[in-house]
Amino acid sequence: MTMLEATGLSMQVGDGRWLFRDVDIYLSKGDVLVLRGPSGAGKTTLLKCLAELVPYDEGNIKLHGKEASDYGVPLWRSRVMYVPQRPAIHTGTPMDLFNMAKNFASQKEKKNLDDPTQIGMQWNLSESHFTESWSNLSGGEMQRCALAVALALNPEVLLLDGKW
Incomplete structure (x- = not known):
């Protein structure tokens, strides 16, 4: 059963060229999709x-057959x-x-939010990383903390940008 479905997704940039056109994505629970391509694609x-x-x-774009407007954008983003x-x-x-x-x-x-600290400890982060100011964390520590926070919030679909 399809959980997330994007059909005909297209975006045009200011100069009239298409950044992407007619993209179709169908994801079921547990699926992993990797997007690869050059910078700026x-x-x-x-x-x-x-x-x-x-x-x-x-x-x-639909999640469980409903569009973002059916959920409300804040709920969609959660x-x-x-x-x-x-x-x-x-x-x-x-x-x-x-x-x-x-x-x-x-x-x-x-109902069931997780503890980002426990998640982060699996990636060589300590409890202190989560009580440290963001500005004192390295780039990698920031990225792992942000991912742990996102995972702890239990989204249905997690979109990770970057080199994971």
Whole structure:
């Protein structure tokens, strides 16, 4: 059974050329899809479109047969979560980000949130990494903390951008 379905997804850039055109993606629970291509080919933009973070010109995206407008965009983004290659430097700590995100209305219906610290410890992070200011973490530590936070929020679809 298809969980995430994108059909005819297309985006045109300012000069009139298509960044991508007529992309179809069908994913079932447990599927892994890897997008590969040269820098500037549109991989990041396509992932952001799937997460409803940037608008696309044509096509539609459905999760369990429903569009983002059926869920509401905040709820969609809690179910289809995008993790950037280089996490933006947030104020506070990774645990501050997790605690803020878990209190969003879109997260309220989730019963079983995980502990990002426990997830991160599997990737050579310590508890102190999650209470350290983002600005004091290395790029790799930031990326692993951001991924641990995203995983702890239990999205249905996780869109990872970068070299994982």
